[in-house]
Amino acid sequence: MTDARYSRQTAVPQVGDDGQAKLSAARVLVVGVGGLGCPALLYLAGAGVGTLRMVDADRVSLSNLHRQTLFAEADIGRRKVEAAADRLRALNPSLIYEPQAVTLTDARADALVAGCDVVLDAADSYLVSCALSDACERAGVPLVSASILGMDGSIGTFCHRAPGYRAVFPDFPAPASCASAGVLGPAVGMFGAWMAQLALHLLIDYPPDPRGRIWRADLGQGRFVPIDFLNASEDDLPPRPLLLALEDIQPGDTVVDLRSPVERAALPCPGALTAVPEVVPGRLVLACASGRRALAAAEPLFDANSDWAIAILALGVPA
Numbered sequence: 482m483t484d485a486r487y488s489r490q491t492a493v494p495q496v497g498d499d500g501q502a503k504l505s506a507a508r509v510l511v512v513g514v515g516g517l518g519c520p521a522l523l524y525l526a527g528a529g530v531g532t533l534r535m536v537d538a539d540r541v542s543l544s545n546l547h548r549q550t551l552f553a554e555a556d557i558g559r560r561k562v563e564a565a566a567d568r569l570r571a572l573n574p575s576l577i578y579e580p581q582a583v584t585l586t587d588a589r590a591d592a593l594v595a596g597c598d599v600v601l602d603a604a605d606s607y608l609v610s611c612a613l614s615d616a617c618e619r620a621g622v623p624l625v626s627a628s629i630l631g632m633d634g635s636i637g638t639f640c641h642r643a644p645g646y647r648a649v650f651p652d653f654p655a656p657a658s659c660a661s662a663g664v665l666g667p668a669v670g671m672f673g674a675w676m677a678q679l680a681l682h683l684l685i686d687y688p689p690d691p692r693g694r695i696w697r698a699d700l701g702q703g704r705f706v707p708i709d710f711l712n713a714s715e716d717d718l719p720p721r722p723l724l725l726a727l728e729d730i731q732p733g734d735t736v737v738d739l740r741s742p743v744e745r746a747a748l749p750c751p752g753a754l755t756a757v758p759e760v761v762p763g764r765l766v767l768a769c770a771s772g773r774r775a776l777a778a779a780e781p782l783f784d785a786n787s788d789w790a791i792a793i794l795a796l797g798v799p800a
Contacts, residue, residue: 486573487529500685501529507684508532510597512585512613513604514561515539516548516664517627520673521601521680523550526569526576528681533569534579536593537561537604548666585609587723590616599680602626602646603673607653608724608772608795614639614646615721623692625679627672628654631663634672637695637710638679647721648713649695653773668700722779723792725766733763736794739774748796757782761789768794 491501507530511518514537525533541549541556541564549561556564562580569578583589585604594600594616602613602624610626617624617640626646627636639646682691693711698704727750730736738745738753745755750768757765757778765782767775772795779791 490528495687496685503685504529505531507598508596509599509680510534510593511601511603512536514565516669517603517673517676519549519551520670521603521676522565522569524674524677526573532577535562535565536581536583536585538582538584548669584726586726586729587612588729594620594622597622599683600624601676601680610646611721612724618645623683625676627676629664629669629672632665632668632700635695635697636672636675638692643692644710644713645715647718648715649710651718653776719783725792725794734766735761736766736768739767739769739778744770750796764790764792766792766794768796770798771795
């Protein structure tokens with residue numbers, strides 16, 4: 482059964498029996514079980530990657546279904562990682578699935594990356610990408626990261642013999658989301674499949690090495706532009722505040738909510754201030770929806786108060 486399942490794959494010269502053995506022994510972390518993560522996980526499970534660890538705290542909603550191919554209407558309201566694990570077990574029951582219904586933060590990143598051979602960043606969050614990149618650099622693990630809105634996207638391979646994510650993307654991207662800018666299912670599916678292909682490339686280790694390269698794609702015009710960044714560096718960048726979740730808040734933290742009154746009413750952050758005080762006795766936690774406003778507010782505070790401990794809390798938007 483195993484030989485028949487993978488026979489078309491092992492017939493590829495770059496794979497063969499040795500490559501299939503590498504895939505079977507591999508562990509891959511996929512952060513984000515959405516439009517990118519779903520097709521990536523489908524193809525990784527189909528390829529026989531031995532252990533798939535998936536991280537996402539969200540639940541399936543109706544608006545997910547046009548592009549998140551692991552889910553059906555019956556899954557609405559379920560944890561994405563649990564629904565995904567069930568679907569993948571039905572596809573390939575011989576693999577190990579490790580669903581983690583948590584938010585990726587700096588405090589969790591090292592433990593989630595530990596033991597993995599490749600990490601896929603499909604979370605659609607700049608701060609998560611930065612936290613994952615730092616964890617991958619510490620662990621010596623390659624990172625594949627992708628993002629797409631509308632029909633424009635990028636995908637790249639970072640860390641472990643290549644620069645980290647912030648070396649290429651030092652600034653928070655322009656404000657946009659799938660809800661505001663839209664995204665086509667086939668377009669995001671192409672990028673998710675591409676992430677899986679790069680993961681297989683790295684796991685089997687066939688030349689050329691894809692690390693240190695990103696591809697910019699305009700699917701509307703059919704343009705793909707490769708960009709090498711092996712000489713990029715994060716050395717001159719300012720420090721990055723730690724990314725937290727609500728459960729990471731400590732009793733001595735000072736939390737400042739930078740959102741509008743409407744946002745705060747829709748998704749409260751109990752006990753938070755609405756302005757930064759002159760004196761912060763402990764750690765300052767800046768909160769907003771995506772982290773953009775918090776990161777912008779943190780930069781001048783770092784310059785003026787270099788001894789402050791500053792972290793960011795991305796609260797998301799109401800469902």
